Amino acid sequence: MTTAHQDTAVDRRRKQVASTYRKQGYRVTVPTTPDMLPAFLRGCQPDLIAEKDGDLVVIEVKRANAVRHSNDLDELADRVAATPGWRLELVAMRSEDETTGMPAADWLDAMLSRRAHDDDMIQQCIYLGVVLEHLLQLVASREKLRAGDKTATRLAAELTYHGVIDQSLLERINGSFAWRNALVHGMTTPRPPVEQASEIESICRELLAQSMAEA
Numbered sequence: 001m002t003t004a005h006q007d008t009a010v011d012r013r014r015k016q017v018a019s020t021y022r023k024q025g026y027r028v029t030v031p032t033t034p035d036m037l038p039a040f041l042r043g044c045q046p047d048l049i050a051e052k053d054g055d056l057v058v059i060e061v062k063r064a065n066a067v068r069h070s071n072d073l074d075e076l077a078d079r080v081a082a083t084p085g086w087r088l089e090l091v092a093m094r095s096e097d098e099t100t101g102m103p104a105a106d107w108l109d110a111m112l113s114r115r116a117h118d119d120d121m122i123q124q125c126i127y128l129g130v131v132l133e134h135l136l137q138l139v140a141s142r143e144k145l146r147a148g149d150k151t152a153t154r155l156a157a158e159l160t161y162h163g164v165i166d167q168s169l170l171e172r173i174n175g176s177f178a179w180r181n182a183l184v185h186g187m188t189t190p191r192p193p194v195e196q197a198s199e200i201e202s203i204c205r206e207l208l209a210q211s212m213a214e215a
Contacts, residue, residue, distance in 0.1 A: 014047050014061045017091055021059075026052040040083045044076050054085065061091045073126075081186030088184045090126075104138050108208055112201055121193035122183070128200040129180050132173070135204055139164065139211045153177055165210045172203050 018028045029049040031037050037044070041058070048059035058080050060073060073090070080088040111131045115124050133152040140147050140155045143164055147155060153174055160170040179196050182189045189196070 010061055010063060013091065017059060017061060018048055018050075021048070021050040021057075024052070026050040026055075026057075038083075038086075040079055040086075041076075044072070044079065046076060056086045057089055058086060059089045059091065074123075077184055081184060087181075090130075104135070104142075104208055105212075107138070108135060108204060112204065115197065115201070121197055124197045125180065125183070125193050125200065128197055128204070129176065132176060132200055132204055132207070135207055136173075139207065142211070159211075165207060169203070169206055169210060172199070173207070176200050176203055 018030065021028050027050070029036055029051075031041075031046060031049060034042055037046070037049070046058045047061050048057075050057040050059060058076065060076065062073070077088055080086050108131070111134075112128075115128060136152050136155045136159070137147050139159060143159065143162060145155070145158055145162070150158075156165070156170050156173045159165045160167060165173075175190075176196075176199065179189050179191070191199070
């Protein structure tokens with residue numbers, strides 16, 4: 001969502017996402033006024049709206065540290081989940097204070113330690129999902145795989161194809177993102193948030209362990 005403090009990197013990423021959707025044939029709107037929004041989103045300020053052949057997408061681009069305790073994101077997710085035919089896509093970026101040169105193990109420990117201070121288990125799951133996405137990007141980068149605009153599940157599949165992680169872990173990763181999709185769409189999730197948070201943390205640690213063993 002647009003804020004008074006313009007984050008150039010987020011704005012650049014937002015434009016990249018819009019361009020990617022347009023290349024796929026979507027009509028992309030950058031809603032700057034309320035009349036550019038569907039009625040159910042009035043009062044919200046989503047970053048992008050993408051529409052194509054019945055696939056209706058509300059897109060938010062945020063830094064990882066802005067995902068936690070984000071009331072506007074919670075409200076947006078609730079509205080989208082309550083509206084048939086629409087889905088929410090969250091594009092998360094590294095926090096401004098993250099040290100990209102930090103060893104992956106130290107980075108992961110630092111990211112996972114932040115979840116201990118959040119009592120909202122659903123928010124923990126959303127945050128940990130972002131951590132998993134970034135970890136997949138870090139591992140893919142180390143393996144010289146081009147991340148580009150690839151989804152986290154696509155990166156996980158490529159890492160499996162190249163023998164970096166095993167099929168069992170791939171299935172758990174896919175299950176983790178399926179859980180988040182179910183949550184966003186207001187569907188019944190296969191396990192409660194407290195169990196899902198532990199599962200994502202376990203996946204992250206196993207992903208790191210397998211990628212380091214492969215190296």
